[in-house]
Amino acid sequence: MAVSPATMAAIRKSGAIPNAEFLLMAEGIRKEFPGVVALDDVSFRLKRGSVHALMGENGAGKSTLMKILAGIYKPDRGRVQLRGVDIRLDSPLDALENGIAMIHQELNLMAYMTVAENIWIRREPLNRFGLIDHGEMSRRTEELFHRLNIAIDPETPVKELSVANRQMVEIAKAVSYESDVLIMDEPTSALTEREVSHLFQIIRSLRGQGIGIVYITHKMNELFEIADEFSVFRDGKYIGTHSSKDVTRDDIIRMMVGREITQMFPKEDVPLGEIILSVKGLALGSTFRDVSFDVRAGEILGVAGLVGSGRSNVAETLFGVTPATSGTISIDGKEVAIDNPTTAIRHRMAFLTEDRKDTGCLLILDVLENMQIAVLQDKFVSNGFVHETAVAAACEDMCRKLRVKTPSLQERIENLSGGNQQKVLIGRWLLTNPRILILDEPTRGIDVGAKAEIHRLVTEMAKQGVAVIMISSEMPEILGMSDRIMVMHEGRVTGFLTREEATQVKVMELASH
Known part of the structure; x- marks a missing residue:
């Protein structure tokens, strides 16, 4: 029987934590969304003091499993063990209080609050009058940053930080919960090489402190540089786990896609x-x-x-x-x-922006609405009326051509994987010819x-x-x-x-x- 998050948190605080072989373990996990089986009998195991990379195509189920482990989703079936004890996580707060922190690909900091306020939100130190002690909060932040070798002023508003520094603040916030499981989803997607190098230094330091790190990435070079082992998912199923020392790049690609990709860059000489x-x-x-x-x-x-x-x-x-x-x-x-x-x-002219969340996708709208928006000016409109059947058929054909994985055109685009969202945006512009x-x-x-x-x-x-x-x-x-x-x-x-x-x-x- 799974213990409650509160009970597990109490066990953790008491220091009476079982010395399990695996820090975090998931077995037989199944998760369905309308029209889609996102995870089908999936397993995952994380060792203490290791970096475990999670690989797979977009839509393979990586982020879904991590959201289950972070308390965002509840599995339809299966069990999760934390430090050898079955646990039920009912919310992200449950996960945080039990030492599981997730840093999402789209960062979730509050732009108009300071760095220190973002890190200690809901846990602010109070003075003897019951008011927030900003001096103490800043001191704790400086201490935390010193430990992580982060050079950011705690009083800086988050909106003034670069993407890389916001990423560092998210990591510091996760560490501030004394988390011993840290989940990172595509942490280097917007970082320069120097910023990536700094991030890797922090990861190695955390690993040396016994923290288990789950690292979701599509970048092969990162896997070989930072990961101790990796697991591959494909189409919602668990494919296998290997030491990163025992495989080649081609081995991983075959596991991920189930086929050889003989030509990643199929450039042809075209008469200009x-x-x-x-x-x-x-x-x-x-x-x-x-x-x-x-x-x-x-x-x-x-x-x-x-x-x-x-x-x-x-x-x-x-x-x-x-x-x-x-x-x-x-x-x-x-x-x-x-x-x-x-x-x-x-x-x-057509323009695919670099940030699909902020300037590309209309997240609360469905696939059809996102894809058709650029052609509703004139191509499928006459006398002020939209030819809905024609535009829907064109969008359906484009989805087939681009192999967009979606239950239907009526699926909200926020429910699609990042890669499939990107294909919808490309389809939007291709429809404009x-x-x-x-x-x-x-x-x-x-x-x-x-x-x-x-x-x-x-x-x-x-x-x-x-x-x-x-x-x-x-x-x-x-x-x-x-x-x-x-x-x-x-x-x-x-x-x-x-x-x-x-x-x-x-x-x-x-x-x-």
Whole structure:
């Protein structure tokens, strides 16, 4: 019989914790959502003082299992053991009080509160008058940050922090609960290499303190660098667990997708046509300046650069999100004024943003509503009426083409995995039949199988004569998919490389120039 969270928390506080072989264990877990079996008889075991990576395609069930272990979902069947004792977790607070903390891919801090207030919320130290002791709270935060080698002022409002520093605050908050199970969901998806290195130092330190860390990632290099062992899920089923020392990258891919992926970057040589897009001297205040380039029909122009180089700002300006302060944009040799996204769409431009949660998906709407939104201006509208049957058929066909895993078009998009959300957003823009396709981090947070599908799709668009601009922080993607690479550093273009001359070293030299 499973003990209550309160009983387990009391056992934990008393120090009378059983010395179990596994810190955390799940067996026979099943979880269903309407029309979908998310987990089917899944097992998982975490050792104390180890980093256990969780691998699998989007929709494989990784995040669902972790949300069960973090008290967010309740399993339909199966059992969870914590420190050798069966336990029932009824809420995220139950999990926290029992030493299980989860850091989500979409960070959940309160932007207008300070760092210290975010960390100690609901547990604020009080003075003798029963009021919050802000000095003590700041002191405790500094002590915690010193332990984790984090250099952030506790009194800084969270809204002023970079994504990397917000990630560090989330980790510190989890550690402040004296958690001995820490679940990290894609923690490096928006971090630079230096920030990733700092994060890994913290993880190794926590592992050395006996904390068990579950690390969800799609990045193979991270698995081999930080993980002691890994488990693979596929289509809601448990496939197996191995030591990271005993396998190769190809072994893991085969386990994840159940097949060989022989060509991750299916770039084909496409005859390039006329110049479709020409940009001259484009600038946006001090954000970027004097950006000039051309893109031809059938060409994939890769845009590389470190975080903060201005790549995404250029993309937003091309699409009219933030109109340029100077410079010109020409399409088919004619100068155009793009002052808002509606104008860009009329010029048959499409833009996949880098942040699918904040600027891409409308999370409370269904798949159909998310996919059709860009074509309801004119393509499927006449005399003010929407041809609903036609637009639904087009969206259904697009979902089939992109292999979107969803029970139906009426499923809320927030219930889909990150990779399937990304495919819906790509489908949204493909329905507009674009001539210029701007992709900002098109495969961020997406599994290896979905990446290969999206790369094939981009190649197909180029073959059809679409001019593609692809921004990516992943060097293999930039090198593998681009005809030419434009490199940026601190708001300016530092050089162009052809596909033949581009190497990782040359790109990085220009990116840090």
